[in-house]
Amino acid sequence: MGLDQDEGAKVTPLNPGASGGGIPRAGVPAEGPPAEEAAAGRSAPPGPAGPAGPGEADILAFPEPPAKRRRRRALLAAGVVLGVVGAILAVVVFTPLLAVRTIAVHGTHLLTPAQVEARLEPVRGRSLALVGDEEVAALVGGLVQVKETRTRAEPPGTLVVTVVERTPVALVRQAKTLxxxxxxxxxxxxxxxxxxxPVPLIDGAAMPVGKEVFRAVTGVLSALPADVLAKLATASADSxxxxxxxxxxxxxxVWGNAEDRELKSRVLQALMKADARxxxxxxxxxxxxxxxxxxxxxx
Incomplete structure (x- = not known):
């Protein structure tokens, strides 16, 4: 009975569907993930992303509006201009190259230029940009001959002062003094x-300086043109x-009162010219x- 097998021998069944597995038959794929799942894992195209996690949100960058860009550029340009102007002002004000070194005085007849320059010594060495008309007028204001002044700066270091003097219209005789x-x-x-x-003479004893009558006479004389004033000898008034x-x-x-001084002056000038002809x-x-x-x- 050669075909007998031992009672303890086990025979492995050739069943591919058995749970223990076995030798696959030809043409039958081995067990594993379903074919559909495998294919999906290999070639499925990427789909839309799911909700992003913290810190993974997409940020969309929008271009800067043209108006805002122009405003930013304008502010930048203004800052540059202000900086340049500030630097120039600092140079003008603080540099010794633009300090007053020379004072040129013009227009003096009753005064000498040296008298005016002496009053302006406090501005020497100061920046030209810091010396103005008001300061110059205040410094020379003690000179009664000066009616007004005009100033002009001539870099690098010259201050030009033009003096407008008061105009003499009369001589007042007081005792032996004129x-x-x-x-x-x-x-x-x-x-x-x-x-x-060449101005008329006023008797100071009859018309004291500063009195109303005296001012009336000098006011009349100030309205006369120079050629007529030069032909006068004396001026007087009782009132x-x-x-x-x-x-x-x-x-x-015969002048009368101080009213219509300009008109009276023109009429007198015309009458004198007519008399000369x-x-x-x-x-x-x-x-x-x-x-x-x-x-x-x-x-």
């Missing part, structure tokens, strides 16, 4: 002799309404009455 006064009655100084100033002028040739001008044989005019300038009288 005082020079302007149209406001301001005493400008003393005259050595009468010929130094502010009775100003009279005497010409150097002896003729008289009078025909031969005509009687000369001895009195020019312009107290009523719209109805002047000559006699």
């Amino acid at each position: 005082l020079v006064v302007d149209g406001d009655g301001v005493v400008l100084g003393k005259a050595a002799k009468r010929a130094d100033y 502010p309404d009775s100003v009279q002028l005497r010409l150097s040739d002896g003729r008289t001008v 009078r025909a031969a044989g005509e009687a000369p005019v001895n009195v020019f009455d312009v107290s009523a300038p719209r109805h002047p009288v000559t006699r």
